[in-house]
Structures are given as C-alpha cells and as structure tokens.
Amino acid sequence: MGVHDECAVFGVFGNKDAANFTYLGLHALQHRGQESSGIISTDGKEFYGHKARGLVSEIFTKQVIENLKGDAAIGHNRYSTTGASSINNVQPFAAYFKDGYIAISHNGNLINSESIRHHLIEDGAIFHTTSDTENFLHLLAKNKSDNLQESLISVLGKVRGAYSLVLMTTDSLIGIRDPYGIRPLSLGKKGDCYILSSESCAFDLIEADFVRDVMPGEILFITHNGIESRQFAYETPAPCIFEYVYFARPDSLLWGKSVYNVRKKMGAILAEESMVDSDIVIPVPDSGIPAALGFAERSDINFQMGLMRNHYVGRTFIEPSQSIRHFGVKLKLNPIRSIVDGKTVTVVDDSIVRGTTSKKIIKMLKEAGAKKVHMRISSPPFISPCFYGVDTPTRRELIASSHTVEEIRKYITADSLNFLSLDGMMKAVEKKEFCTACFTKNYPIKLESEPAYGTPLPFL
Amino acid sequence: MGVHDECAVFGVFGNKDAANFTYLGLHALQHRGQESSGIISTDGKEFYGHKARGLVSEIFTKQVIENLKGDAAIGHNRYSTTGASSINNVQPFAAYFKDGYIAISHNGNLINSESIRHHLIEDGAIFHTTSDTENFLHLLAKNKSDNLQESLISVLGKVRGAYSLVLMTTDSLIGIRDPYGIRPLSLGKKGDCYILSSESCAFDLIEADFVRDVMPGEILFITHNGIESRQFAYETPAPCIFEYVYFARPDSLLWGKSVYNVRKKMGAILAEESMVDSDIVIPVPDSGIPAALGFAERSDINFQMGLMRNHYVGRTFIEPSQSIRHFGVKLKLNPIRSIVDGKTVTVVDDSIVRGTTSKKIIKMLKEAGAKKVHMRISSPPFISPCFYGVDTPTRRELIASSHTVEEIRKYITADSLNFLSLDGMMKAVEKKEFCTACFTKNYPIKLESEPAYGTPLPFL
Amino acid sequence: MGVHDECAVFGVFGNKDAANFTYLGLHALQHRGQESSGIISTDGKEFYGHKARGLVSEIFTKQVIENLKGDAAIGHNRYSTTGASSINNVQPFAAYFKDGYIAISHNGNLINSESIRHHLIEDGAIFHTTSDTENFLHLLAKNKSDNLQESLISVLGKVRGAYSLVLMTTDSLIGIRDPYGIRPLSLGKKGDCYILSSESCAFDLIEADFVRDVMPGEILFITHNGIESRQFAYETPAPCIFEYVYFARPDSLLWGKSVYNVRKKMGAILAEESMVDSDIVIPVPDSGIPAALGFAERSDINFQMGLMRNHYVGRTFIEPSQSIRHFGVKLKLNPIRSIVDGKTVTVVDDSIVRGTTSKKIIKMLKEAGAKKVHMRISSPPFISPCFYGVDTPTRRELIASSHTVEEIRKYITADSLNFLSLDGMMKAVEKKEFCTACFTKNYPIKLESEPAYGTPLPFL
C-alpha cells in the first residue's frame, strides 16, 4: 500500500480469439495498472487497435473487440502517474518501419533512456510520446540489419534497465526479458497457441497452461513455425523481490513459487521474529491477508477481518468542507468495532512507504476501541526508490529512508512496530538472486545518474 | 451470491455539508445497489437534484455536489434489475404538490401497489414511473388534510408491504419504517445534525454517532425544532433475516447486533451441525468470509483464502468464441492452486440460490486439484421468493424450492453439502421475531396475489 | 430576425415508416425550433419514445429510429428559451391514464395556464414539467367521460389561448387547432396514410400530398376507420400574420397561399410605398430574400447578395478578449465589399425587433464602403409582444413600442428607414382575418393578466 502499481504486458499468437484472450488477460492483470489499456491485433496483413483511459472492463466493448481482427494480439495495462498523461503515452505503441508493422508493450524502465533519446533526436527522429518505450521503436527503425532477430539483439545491446517486452509483427510474437530479469514475464500455451503474460494468473482465466518463465536475457520468437529461444545476454539474475511482497496476484506462480505461499511464509517468519501477545491478528486488506494468515497461524493467535474494505472506490472523492478524520483511508477501510473493541490487536501489512496510511489505520482502530495496536510489516523497511519501473515516491518521502523503526513507530502511534528482517525475507523466498534495492540500496544495474523524466512532449 | 442487492436510503438534516454527507453515505451503502443513484437537496426554498446510472463515485462530481445546495438532502442507491430501466425510475422522486415540494427515497416493496395505482389512475392521476414508490406521492397529493403528519399517517394506513422511507420537504426530514420493520433504517447524529441511513456503516464514514434503529411502525419528524417520534402502527416486528445472512455490510450494527459477529456465529453453529474432516476451510469471498472464519475456528480446521476475488469486474464481459469453462464465475473468482491442490476442502458460502455458481466453484476447485470439496452454507435452503423488496428469482428458479439437499449436492457435484438449520440460524441471531419467509414461506404480510410487475410504462 | 422561433408539431398515422417520416418531417420543420426534439410512436399496444436536446439530424440515429416501432408517431421541435430548460419539458409528452396511453405535441401558448394548474394542484395533481402543455394531460386524466372525443371537447372548453395540437393514442391520431386558428396546422396524405404538420413543406420531403389546413376550432380524429372532423368552437379566425412575415418556410403553403409569394408581394408593396434611389437592393439573408427580390423587381433596382451568410454557426461562440465590433452579427453575416463599396444600398429585412442587429448590419455595410444605407422593412413596426406562443422580447425591449420611426432610424444609423404599412401588409396577404397583435395590439383573445411563467419546477 502506498507504492503504486506498475504495468502489465500480454500477448497471444495463433488463435482467432487473440484479441478476446488479450482483453481477458488484461482484466486478470488489472491490478498491475488501472489508468489506461490498449490492445493491438493483426490478421497477418494489417494492424488493428484500440486504446483508452479507464478499466479494461469499461473501455473494450463487443464492437471494439470484434474490430480487433486476426489471430495475434498484444496488450498493455498502464499504472496511473500524472494527470497530464497524454493518450499518446498509452501502450501498446505501433509503428510502420522498413520491415513493416511492429507493436510493443513494455513493463519496466530504462535507465539510459535520456541519452538514447537525445542521440535519436540529433539524428532526425521525431518522438511522439514521452515514454522510454518509444526508444525501442526508433532504434529498430534505424537498425541497418534486414533480419529482425539480429536487429533486436543489436538494439537490446544499446539499452540498459528493466524491460519485459512483448512485441508483435504481422507474423510473429516476441517475448523479451532484460538480462537481469527484473520484471516478470511468463509463457503459456493453449492448444497450439502461445501466450505471454506478466503473471500466470492470466493463464487461468483463459484456461491456458503455464509453461515456464521467460528467462533473464532470453528472447522468444513465436511464429507459425513454432517457438525459438535465443539468449542475448548473461548476467546474474535479479528479479524484483517486491513482486512477491506486494505487486503480484496471490494466485500467480512467480519464479517457480506461489505468491500466496511466499507471502504466508513471510508472515510466519515475521511472527517468529516479532511475536507479540495480542487478542487478534487482523490484516490490512486485501494485500496483507496472506501474511496475516501466516502470522496468525504461526503465532496461534485468532485471525479476524477487523478492517472492512470498500471496493467501490473510484478515482477521486469529494471531501466535505467539515473535514473527516483519515478521509482518504476511511473511504476504503472501516474498522469493525465489534471485533476490535477492547482488544489488543496485531495488524499485519505488507509494507510501509510514507507511513501516513499506517498512522490513519492505527488511529481508526483506536477510535474503534482497540486497547493496543501492534503493527507488523511483512517486508523490511523500504528505504530507497525503484528505478526499474515501479512508481515509488522519492527517497525524501520514504519514511524509512530517514527514520529509525522506533521513530516510525512513534509517528504511526503504534504500540509496537516490527518489520520482517532481510534475512527473514530471503528465507521466505528461498533464493538469493533478487533485486532488493528498495530494501538495501544494492542496485543491480548501475545508475549513470537519476534519470530525468519529462523530455519535452510533442503532445499530439 | 445470486440474490441481487436491494436499495439504500439516506438522509441528512441540519448541516451545510448535507449533500456531501449524503454522497459519502451512498458510497458506504453502495453494496445495496449499484445500478443508479440520486441525491436531492434543499436550501429551505428550492429543491436541487442529480440522478444518473452508475456508481456513486462515478456520477457525482465536485460541480454536481456544489450545485446540491442547502443543509438537508436525501439520497438513494438502486439495484440493477432490467436493462430497459428508465431514468424516470431512479430515486429519490420529487414532486410539487399543494403543500410544496416533497422528495422520497424508498427501500422495500408494496404488495398492494397495483390496486392503489389502479384507483389513482381511475381518479385522474398521471403516473411517470413504474415504481410502487410513486404511489406515496400521489396519495399525499390527494390527501385533503393540510397537516403533513396527519396526511402521512393517513396515507400509511392505505399501503401494505415493506417500506423504509426517507422523505424531505423544504423544512423537514422524515424517517418511516413499516409496521413490521422489514427493511432496516437507522438514526444517527453528528453534532446538531440528524442522519437517517439504511445501515450504520454509513455513520462511520461521516463520523456520525449511531443513535438507534428507527422502530417498526415509527415515524420520525426532524425539523429545526428537533426530532419528534410517532408510532403509527403496532404489529409483531418481522425484520428481514436475510440482511444478516447476506445484504448488510459486516461492519454495520443491525437490530442491535454486529453483522460480522452474527455471520461468524452462523458459521460456528454450522460447524457444530455439520463438521467434516478436511484439510482447509475456505470462504467464497467476500460475503462468505465471516461465516468461514467462524466455521474454521469452531471446527479447528486451517482457514485459507483459497479463492482469489477480482474486484475490477464491470457490468458485462465479452466471452470469447472459444468458450471458457465457468466463464462468468472465473472473471470474479480464481482458485489458488498452491492452496487447494491435493487437499480436502470445505467451502463456506452464505446461501445457494440457483446453484449454478456453487456448481462452477466446485468444478474450478477440483480442476485446481482439490481432492474433495465439502460445501457448507451458512443459512437454510432458500425456498421461496421475497416480495418485500429483495430482487430474488422466481420460485421456479430457486433450486431448493424443488430439490432436496441431496439432489442439490449432486447437481453442484459437492462431496457433501450441508445447510445451516433454521434453529441454528435463529440461535445465531438470538431473537425470534424475524421475517424468514425465504426460508420458511411464512410471509408476515399476507399477499393478496403475487404482485404483477410491469404496469404500462408512461416511459418518458 | 431577433424574434425567436416557436415550435413544430408533426404526426403520422397508418404507415410502417411512421417514425422515420416523423423524423424527416421534424427535419423539414427544424427552422421552427432547434433546441430539442422528440418522437413517440406506437404499435397499437405500447408507446416508444426518444427525446433529446440538439438538432433532429444529431439526436436520431438509425438504432433510435428502429426502436420507434409501429405505424403511428408524433413529433415535436422546441425553440430555445432558457438555458435551465429541463429535459422534462421536451415534448411530445406521454402519459398513461384511465383510457390508456396518450401523447401530445403542442405549438402555441395557453393564457389561462396558471389558474388551471393552480386548480389541478389543489386537487391533488403532481406536475412534472413547467409547460402549459401538461395541463391538457391532467384535464384529460381527470375528465369523467369515457369517450375520448367528448373528453377532449370538454377539456378544450376549459383552456384559452393558442394551440395547434397533435395527439396520439394507441389507435388514433388527433389534430386540433384552437378556435382562432392562431398557429398553423396542415393535413397531408400519402397513400392511405394521414399526416399532420405545422407546415406543408414537410409533406414535400416525404412525398405526401397537401390536403388542406386544419380549420380553426376543428378536431380531426384519424383512426383505422378513416378521418372524422368535428367543429368544437366558432370564432372569427385570427391566424398569426407573422408566420407569413418571418416564421414559415418560403416553400410552405400557408392558409392557401405560397409564403414565398406573399413575402415577395410584401417587398413589392414596400417598394411602391417607399422607393428610394439606390444602386443596389440587398437582402438580409436568408429570411429577407423574397421581400428583397420583390422590392428590387418593383423598383427596378439591381438585386445583389451583398451580405454573405455563414450557416455553420453553432450555439455559442467564444469572444476574444480584444472585442470584435458587431461580434454576434459578424459570425453570421459578412458584407461583400466588392458589391457595396462606393454604392448607395437599400437593405431589405423582414422586421426590426430590438434594433441592435439592424444597427450592426448598417455599420458593417458602411465600414465595407457603402455610401448610403437605406433600410426597408417588409412588415410594420413590431410594437407589442406575442402571448400566443412566439418567444418575443418584453414590450420594453421592442424598440418600436417606444420609439418613432425617425428615432429608430437614428438609432440604427440608417440614411432612411421605412416599414411596410399595415394596409400594405394586409394587401399583400389578401385577407382580413388575422392576428396582427404584434403590430396593432389588437389581441383576439383577451388576456386576463400577462401570464406568469415559472411555476416552481418539480424538476426530476
């Protein structure tokens, strides 16, 4: 909570329901981005597309889906960033270049985007978006090779950063994960049809089988001749550990593990590390539920849904002039007095970013009668921003970057506060190779400088 | 699940934030109706209003709220019925009659609406909606008394059925609950300002205090002189027990009890009645969670969130030509394979209406690897439709009206199926006086004949 | 120019294209009202309807027309009055009353509307619009006769004012013109199908034959048994002479005469009365063209289109901060310098209401080089407002009500100004029996008092 979502990519090759599957896949991946969505399909000759702001269920009508002809399609969900966001920035992007049509969906963030863009513009390129993703298209368009595989590998040699890509031409679907494999990308199959998806939960909805993760540094070329894999780079993998903590859906399989199980285990280890005597354990719903269940189980404390979540919350709410305490949080969460009144309560959440939400939750619980509130966080203190595609606040706004745990505890007015230890977290995920930069400042890809967002926007 | 929502009513008197509070109140009551909403306010002279289809968070903008002037307001959420529903039918209704302006919000259903309407039309009335609620306005407009209290009491003597009403004139707010008190209505207070709400959870959001339930057969007149109560009828109360089972929000206090606690207790008694050996207990989220927690606790079986709910589901989804198994349910629910695979699972849901959803859930769980699936329902078999304002299927469609428990078990392919007994349910609610007609066919208000819906619609 | 439009009524009985013909008829009558339109159709059982703000060509789609089933339909165009106009006020109105469905379209204005409404409200009626037209429905609903013809005649005995009505039940179409016949209404025929229309030009578009005018004080009942006429009142006819001057389309036949010919004759007689030496005669397009042609012909002065009209003008235009001279007029009219430069110009317009437009036109012509501008008006000075359905300014705003011709000439800065004489106008129309109240203050129907618009609006 407090860290914004990122993006979802999806692609289908070889099924006449390609656009419809993509639409359902994007729906299943809606949690990764709610600001806008788009689908581009191909019938082998033309590209067809639709993009708009809003939820997947709102922007795609029967008519729209029917117009997205062909047996291949790619899609994208985008997270909400600034209000001024142009429709031009909504992915997938499509272009017509010397080899024909190409479309791209990107999850992640390049860290040398500014210098690439600068060189491209110097060389006569016209940019139509402010997105780093457009660089891929220009680099491809300028590449001299007439073999798309070679072109792609050459282009990937020039970009640095996090990218899980799904590309489409009129006769192929391509999946790419950056050399560190920072963002997820999975391969699925439904009959003869291949599917690429940010998370495996989308395969369930369309009844496809999960095949495997795309590997760090791997390109998958999917054509009517089948599937071909090439490894274009070899680095120590560093998949984002925060996907396990918060982003991914609990019903996804990520990097070989059930997200639900990993979260439960985080909660259990957290209980081992920082058990506290209390009457009940309650989660901050929905993301905190698995960890809270793990915590309650291990500590053998009664689990209750002491905070009710209202799922009808839209984009903006109009605050009354007579201001409501904890207004923003209250629209989403309401303590159930009959559960917490007179009780010592342990609240389990997945992370603390700014601390403001935790503070409001604790106040609401105390106003509802809780005698004591112990806060338990199923990840370590979040101390450093992500530069690989997660929309985090600046370091300044991250409360743990400048406050001790005790200072945070005081700020949020908890009776006690514990974070899961780094070791505990690594034990829960049972592997070593991860990007843990947000908790450790160990950035696997060196930053030249913090990227400057906001290249002038050729807006329309 | 499967029984549609009903309606929400709300009213505020004596606060310059009246329209904003009503908007927030309707948001908190969104679960009682998602099809359309409306607010009418008054500044003591004029009425101001806005009604539209959609969610509260979508249809009320800052500009709209600012235009709803004055220090009193009433609102209404409506459930989704047929697609052909006219905007004319969106409440609150307002009219100008001999005593000035009046507005009305109604939750419930009259059972002598047709004959009243017939008499009114014979007498020269022109109807503008197909709603039974319009009868109240015509009866008031035709009443000869020049005292609104007397008029109202006279009018209430003519209507039979379920009604929780919130009315507003330019200088008063009025709350009415029918003699049996079938639908809920609560009184709240925030400073000098009185609030009426279908459920108490709305008071929490606007930081008002819950005062008490409006009593069956009671009228509350709220003016600048304070609050006045009159009892207009005396019947044996028969509040709807299904509010406890499914409708009301778990964080509401209903008829003196926490809904969450009642549901948990239903689950606990269900466990006592029909415990079954299994590896895990899982709820059908969200409505089945409290009962499942009660069940798991009492049976001491491990509780898990084995079904993941997608909350982004919109109104309609476009099914692919290559049809997906259990499509409708799959959009909302996905089993978490890592939890259920290889396990004996007890699933707890609040009710079974048609049986189709349960059947799909059980199939999904088995496809995800569940060895056995035991279904436990935290209410008795639903055998008879509601005529008091709940949008239930016809008797024909209610699977329990014509099938034994064993037949239902076979239909839904459960390994075992148990419903909470009627006695068990009554024990959970700890009172005797309820309308339990949907479970018992004991209708507290005699039906003259099943009401004919669909009076010709003076549509526009 | 300057007098706003009024309304159009239309009806079709006995053709499966009824709704489509009504749509085309309303398009042909668009000049009589551009604010909003509506169509209601019937298939003998149900009513179907669509109403919206905007032009006929914008608001009716193929889908909408297809939904307007049946072989009878009525329609209405409404003129623009105030911005706050409710969609409730858009006609046709429909109601369900003791005899079944009825729909009504009304052109004209009742002068005893307030007292009727007052009595109806006292008697328990609930009003849903602020329109005087709703009175007809309530009076019908309350009438005790079970014969619609008798009911109607009884109701018409209670209302006073101007009304050309088209009514529809599920099995009949009814045309009514008030006893004075103030507003027009014509009967047409296309095969076995009867059509009622405010003006005959609509018959041309749908290839129906003009049969005759509906007579003052006549009701036409059109059913599957044919057409039946009843005379319900006998008064000296007083059709609106301003229809000839400005409202009606030049290609309509009104009261036995071609509107174009009458206007040309007005121009010719104006030339006889007030010829002036000039180089060219130019019209204020489009309404002034026929009179200008008549003037030019009779005076044997060269006719030119010296003012160019821009027909793309929408509802509102955004004025620059650096204000443009004669902004409003300039958006619609532009002088052609090459025609008027250095010339003595006679400008012919149909009427002067406030004088502001004439003043701006003359200034534009002089700025474009006209040496002298003589203004000739093809009707007498407009001195008194209309209370029979034309949206005229108040008397105060009518420049001719308080200024002599010489004073007006000075105000509009014309080098000379002449109006057609009353005798001249009567000579052009070749009949005596007309309502000429706007030119003479001789109101054929006595006003009790100037009607108060704005009964409190039970808005929705």
Add this chain to the structure above:
Amino acid sequence: MGVHDECAVFGVFGNKDAANFTYLGLHALQHRGQESSGIISTDGKEFYGHKARGLVSEIFTKQVIENLKGDAAIGHNRYSTTGASSINNVQPFAAYFKDGYIAISHNGNLINSESIRHHLIEDGAIFHTTSDTENFLHLLAKNKSDNLQESLISVLGKVRGAYSLVLMTTDSLIGIRDPYGIRPLSLGKKGDCYILSSESCAFDLIEADFVRDVMPGEILFITHNGIESRQFAYETPAPCIFEYVYFARPDSLLWGKSVYNVRKKMGAILAEESMVDSDIVIPVPDSGIPAALGFAERSDINFQMGLMRNHYVGRTFIEPSQSIRHFGVKLKLNPIRSIVDGKTVTVVDDSIVRGTTSKKIIKMLKEAGAKKVHMRISSPPFISPCFYGVDTPTRRELIASSHTVEEIRKYITADSLNFLSLDGMMKAVEKKEFCTACFTKNYPIKLESEPAYGTPLPFL
C-alpha cells in the same frame, strides 16, 4: 456541388488572443473542411493543442480555448474523406525535433509523397499518420542545417506538388506557398499582429486588414523582429481556377479579385454564350447564386430563388424503407412550386461532377410543375481529377470525362444544357496563368504516376 471541399490553414503571431482568433478564422473557413479541426498554440516555451472531429463551433469550448495559451497559434480544417480516418491524421501536426517544437498545417497535396516516404522509412523514420504532410516534419528533422530557414528551403527543394503551409515554432510563424501557387494563402495584419489565412474572408471576421497574397514560391518568416520574405523558387504561377468556380467564399478576395464578382461575370458570359428563352432564372443555392444573378442580369430574365435550401443537414440521414425519390438531394433542396409551376426555368449551377445531383434537381423541378428546365453551368465540363489537394472522384466517375454534352443533357433530362466555354471562363477571370487541369488535363506539375493513396497506417 459534388466536388468535395479541401482544407483550410490559418495562423496568428503576436496577439494574446491568438488561439481565439485562430478559432474564429477556422470558423470563417469552415466551408473548406467540415470533418475535423485543430489548433496548436505556443507561449514561447510550450505547445498547447486541441484536435477533434466535428465543426469548429462544436469542438472548441471556452475551457479549451483558454488552455491554448500564448500569443501565437495555427489551425487547420480538414475535409471529409473516408469514415475510417484516424484522429492521428487531424492537423495541425506537431513534433519535437532537434531545433525544438514545430507545428504544421497544410492545404494541398504532394505528388512525390510516396517516394519520399519510402526513402524516409528506409532511413529509419517512424510514421504516425498516412498524411503526406508528415513528410515535411521528417525531412526537417533529418536536415543537417541548424538554420531553420535554410533547412526549410532545402526541404522544399525535395517535395513536388501543391502546398500552402503555415508552420509555427515557439518563436516564429511561417507561411509558404508552393512554386506554382496552386492553393491560396493570404497575409493579413491587425495592429502589430500578422495573420495567415487560406482566404481573406477570415480577416473580416477578426477585423484584420488584408495585406496581400503570399506569392507562389515565397516563404514568409514572421518573428518578433517583423516579417521577412524569401523567394525559394520561380515557376509560372498556376493557381487553382476552381477556387473561383466553387471553393472560395464569395466574400473573399482571391488573387486580387472578388470571388463574387468573378462568379457573377462567369454567369454573365455564360448568358452571352448560351442564352435561352425562359420565364425565370433560378440558382442551385448557395454556390450557384452569384453566377445565376449574373446570368439573369445579362439575359434580362427574372431571377427567383426557386429552390429552397435546408441548412440543418447533418452528416447522415436515415432513409425510410418506403424510399423517397431523390432522397439525398431532397434533404437539402426543395423546389418552391408557386415559383416554378407552369414555367420555363433556367437553372444555373457552378459545375457538374457526376451528374446525379443535376438529374435529381431537374426531376424535382419537373415534378413541381416546371414546363421546361434549361441547365446552365458556369464552368466548362469537369473532365479530369485534381491531384493537388481537391477531393475529386476518379476520372471514371466524372460524367464529362466520357460523355458529350448532349449525352449528359440526356442523362440529366434537361431540355437544354450548356457549359461556360474555356475562353469564357478565362475572360471572366481576366488572367491567363491558372491551373485548369480539371477542365483541360493540362497539369502544371508533371505526375510521375498517379499517386497511390493508402500507405499502411501505423494507426495509433
């Protein structure tokens, strides 16, 4: 009639009302394109823009205009071509390239667009529209010179065809007319502020003074330092003579002459060439009016507006199942029976393209009683399509490309038919240097091949 409109370009530099003036200018030029419009403004730092489908009066609101900040702006109206037209193709186009922002509006058509585009794509350019106008931006972006003037002149050396361009950077406004000056472009001035407009009629509306035409092969650079002219090419001028015949507004000054006067003279010479005895002369409104007036004057035959035009016609009309004769034309034009009945009528129109409209008009006139209908066309037979920016039918569809005048007469069922001779037309325009290709097949710019429209569209 029958030849579609083309485009309008407009630009303002040096006035805080720049966007508002552009909006009014586009309104005045609405006749040159009704499909879509756009404005881009600059405050010296950023670009601001708005583009949409629809009429100028519909798509620009007060809020939109206020957001178009700065003291310079350019705009564009586009004609309607295919329904599938992408919003991407709506001009002005903007881009960010090495020298900063640039925006462009284009009227005309390049004839070597395909080969330029091919080379650009080969060289790595990514196209975002199917418009030939985008070539200008890519050529500029790729040009190595760091002086915009030199860049532009170099780019203009590469393109062949018709182009009147208005470009804008953050600190300059640039007007360009191709070496042949095929499409018009005029310079205006309002105080210190310069204005560029397709036609001079737009200057009248914003009260700017007409300065002069931009010359063929001239570039005008307008900055805060004033205006600078460079001649970049010298060819025999060949302005489009069809602007005089049909496109331009009669109140515009084109190439030194009043459009109205030229049209009147065409009508007069037509009368000299092919006078015919008839009772009346009537125009096909609105475009045929000036020529008809010239014809009537010279032939001394009575002029009447025998065809009434309905200006409320929207985009599409729904035809009844019982088909109406001459449906499409009838929606726009209606004969006035009282004028034409029993008469011999001479109809004057500006041109005949397919012949279908003329045929329908003549049939309508005869159905309205005309004894004889003589058709007179104020331009020569239209025999060859335009490749310089006018949306003409293919040669195959041009009736005069394959039929003699007598054959056309028979087809349209006129009693006689005459076209203005080429000599007569040249006499009317009083100059020799024109592009008359549509009448003569003498194309001033050699076509390599007929351009292929429809490069694959990288649609979004």
